[in-house]
Amino acid sequence: MDVFDEVRKREFARLDDTGQTYLDFTGAGLAPRLLIDGHHDRNLHGVFGNPHSENPSSRASTDLVEHARAAVLRFFNADPDEYAVIFTPNATGACRLVGEAYPFRLGARLVMLLDDHNSVNGIREFAKARGAHVRYVPLRPGDLRADGATVRSALPRRRRSPGLFVYPAQSNFTGVQHPLEWVTLAQGRGYDVLLDAAAFVPANPLDLSAVKPDYVPVSWYKVFGYPTGVGCLVARRAALARLRRPWFAGGTIQAVSALGGWHVMSGDESAFEDGTLNFLSIPDVAEGVEWIGELGMDRVHAHVARLTARLLNGLAALRHASGRPMIQIYGPGDVRRRGGTVAFNVLNPDGRIVDERVVARDTAAHGISIRTGCFCNPGAGEAAFGIDLPLLRAAARTRARTLDEYLDHLGLPSGGAVRASLGVASNTADVDRLLAFLAETYRNHSPGKEPLDPRERC
Numbered sequence: 376m377d378v379f380d381e382v383r384k385r386e387f388a389r390l391d392d393t394g395q396t397y398l399d400f401t402g403a404g405l406a407p408r409l410l411i412d413g414h415h416d417r418n419l420h421g422v423f424g425n426p427h428s429e430n431p432s433s434r435a436s437t438d439l440v441e442h443a444r445a446a447v448l449r450f451f452n453a454d455p456d457e458y459a460v461i462f463t464p465n466a467t468g469a470c471r472l473v474g475e476a477y478p479f480r481l482g483a484r485l486v487m488l489l490d491d492h493n494s495v496n497g498i499r500e501f502a503k504a505r506g507a508h509v510r511y512v513p514l515r516p517g518d519l520r521a522d523g524a525t526v527r528s529a530l531p532r533r534r535r536s537p538g539l540f541v542y543p544a545q546s547n548f549t550g551v552q553h554p555l556e557w558v559t560l561a562q563g564r565g566y567d568v569l570l571d572a573a574a575f576v577p578a579n580p581l582d583l584s585a586v587k588p589d590y591v592p593v594s595w596y597k598v599f600g601y602p603t604g605v606g607c608l609v610a611r612r613a614a615l616a617r618l619r620r621p622w623f624a625g626g627t628i629q630a631v632s633a634l635g636g637w638h639v640m641s642g643d644e645s646a647f648e649d650g651t652l653n654f655l656s657i658p659d660v661a662e663g664v665e666w667i668g669e670l671g672m673d674r675v676h677a678h679v680a681r682l683t684a685r686l687l688n689g690l691a692a693l694r695h696a697s698g699r700p701m702i703q704i705y706g707p708g709d710v711r712r713r714g715g716t717v718a719f720n721v722l723n724p725d726g727r728i729v730d731e732r733v734v735a736r737d738t739a740a741h742g743i744s745i746r747t748g749c750f751c752n753p754g755a756g757e758a759a760f761g762i763d764l765p766l767l768r769a770a771a772r773t774r775a776r777t778l779d780e781y782l783d784h785l786g787l788p789s790g791g792a793v794r795a796s797l798g799v800a801s802n803t804a805d806v807d808r809l810l811a812f813l814a815e816t817y818r819n820h821s822p823g824k825e826p827l828d829p830r831e832r833c
Contacts, residue, residue, distance in 0.1 A: 379678050380802065382407075382670070387800040396743045396808050400798030401547050401574055401716045401750075406601030407800075413662050414602070418655060426654050427626055439658040446661035447607055450668065451591075453583035459615060459644040461608040462652050466573040467494035469592030469608035472647055473539075473569055474498035476618035482536035483507035486529050486566070488521055488553065489514050489754035490546045494592075495571050496754075498541060512542075514758040519549050519706045526557060533565030537617070540566040544575035548755035548794070549706025550683070550716035552579070555586045562589075567614055573597055577798060578679040578715055580672040589614035599663040599799075602656035608647070615644070624649040667799075675799050679715040682797045682806055686717055689810040695724045696819050703728070705759040705792055715797035718750075718759070720789060721813065723821045728789045732827045735793075741812055748830070749791035756791055 383390070386407035390397060397405060424432030426440060444460040451458075463469045474497065479485065485502040487495070489511050499509045512521050512529045521542075530540060540561040545552045552575065558568045570588035572581055577598045583591070591609040596602065623631070623638050627646050631638035640646040667675065687708055693701035705718040721729040731747040738745050749756045756762075795809060 378670070378674070379799070383800055383802055390800065394742055396741075396805050397800065398743065398745045398795040398797065398805060398809060400577065400801070401597070401794065401796035402746050403596050403603075404577055404598055404600035404798055405800050407599065407666065409666060410599065410601045410659055410662055414656070414659050417658060423655060425651055427651065436654040439661070440652060440654055443657045443661040446664050447609065450664040451581055451583040451609060452585075453609065457587075457611060457613075458583060459610055459612050461610065461644045461647045462657055463592075463606045463608055463648075464604055464653075465596075465606040466571070466592035466594040467606075469590075469606055470494050470498060470569070470571070472608055473590050473592075473610075473618065474501040476620045476647075477501065477539055477567075478537050478617060478619060479505040479507040479539075480536070481506040484531075484533065484536065484538040484566075485509045486512065486538065486540045486561075488512050488542040489758055490519070490521070490543055490548065490551065490553070490752065491541060491754060492543065492547050492571060492573070493751040493753070494573075495541055495543070495569070498539075498569075502539075511754065514755065516758070516761065518551070519546070519755060519758055520551055520712075521553060523554070527560065530561050530564045530566060538564075538566040539569060541569040541571070543571040543573075544581070545572075545579070545714045545716070546706070546752070546755060547574040547716065548750050548752040548759075548792075549718050550574075550714040550796075551706050552712045552714055558586050558588045562587075567617070574714065574716065578672075578675050580676070583609070587611065595660050595663060599667060601663070602653070602659045605653050605656050605660055607660075610644075615647070618647075620646065626650055626652075670799070678799070679797050679801070680710050682801050682803065683713070683715045683717065684710045685803060686795060686797070686806045686809070689806065690717070690719055690813075693810070693814055693818070697724060699724065699726055701813065701817060705755075715801075716794060717796070718792045718794045720792050721817050723817075724819055725821070727821075729817065729822055730827060731789050731791055731793055732830070733822045736827075737816055738809075738812065743809060743812060745809070746794040746796070747791065750794055759792070 387405055422432045423436040426433055426437040447460045448455050448458060479502045485499060485507050502509050510529050512526055514521055542553055558570060561568050567589040569590040572591050573594050576593055589611050594606040626648055627641055629639045629641050690702040690704060695701055701722055703720045703722055707713045721734055723729060735747040
């Protein structure tokens, strides 16, 4: 039996027991049984208290938190003298830590990729509020990659004013994997680099001894499903020293005076960990990275790549009786420099896009979990649908009251796309079930015009 068949049977039996097809690993991984059992056993038999003390229960919590920090550094092959691990609620929280504390000012520069997730896009608001220049690097039509020459031109050398380059190692919309070499390129031109690794690390090794971004946000539930509510900012210690936090909180300070109006921040990573850490769940991160390490990230990567190729080939092969394609794929059509995230739309026999809400309704009725919409990645969606800046500005001036009205002003046939994403628990049966469903439901068929629930958000 293949090792991943064994993992599926041992750790994810509930999928087959309930007849569920889970294809939303970019949204969230699935928790293996061993993590749930381990959390239960540890907290049933141990006594753990708030880490901000020296009593026995507090010390027990502190020891497990520090063990988890060390496990994360090993997972990324990061030197503890060079990198620190800051626990956050998620990757979004990690991005906010950088955005609010980065020394943006007049003359500073923030360079972003149009493929950035909204959790990263929000950094631009801190930059704009402080007078920094914000530049987006566009994506090429078709494969939705960024051109290397365009990236280089967006990164003029910095000598005095700070610069921050922010981009995803892997797109959460198309699965495109952007070159890690850009980290060294940007740093050589005087920029700090925030590498959004949230969609990348669940199925790809990231070696921080080989490529050395300054800030790396991660959500652990995307890697192994559990715990939710725990992420990390893995940051170079020298880069952390350049940040200036605009506030302090419990746990972040070495000393403080209420009447005197002064405070001294902690001298280590705890200066960025506001309040009490999620000390009952952080130890699960150590268990999770050790489990993935035993499986082998290279083996996980090969498993996901093989299934992704099967999915891409199967989608491309779907045709209506007329020979017209049933599927429009956004981004690369092969597995070269791409991950296990595939965005697409279903096409009617006449070539029109089937409303993604129809696909969401139909797949749900068949026990298939996929994602639909814009996936919190407006830039990639704008590039995929060829929406230019004048049209976006004109639509903004209409003051649309709902998301659907806004999409109508843009002339879009859909609110985004359908996204299927694969992970450690996926198998060929999951891929084949989706392909069979699409063929049986939409081949030579145009869904009716029945009312659909309004779109609430992007």
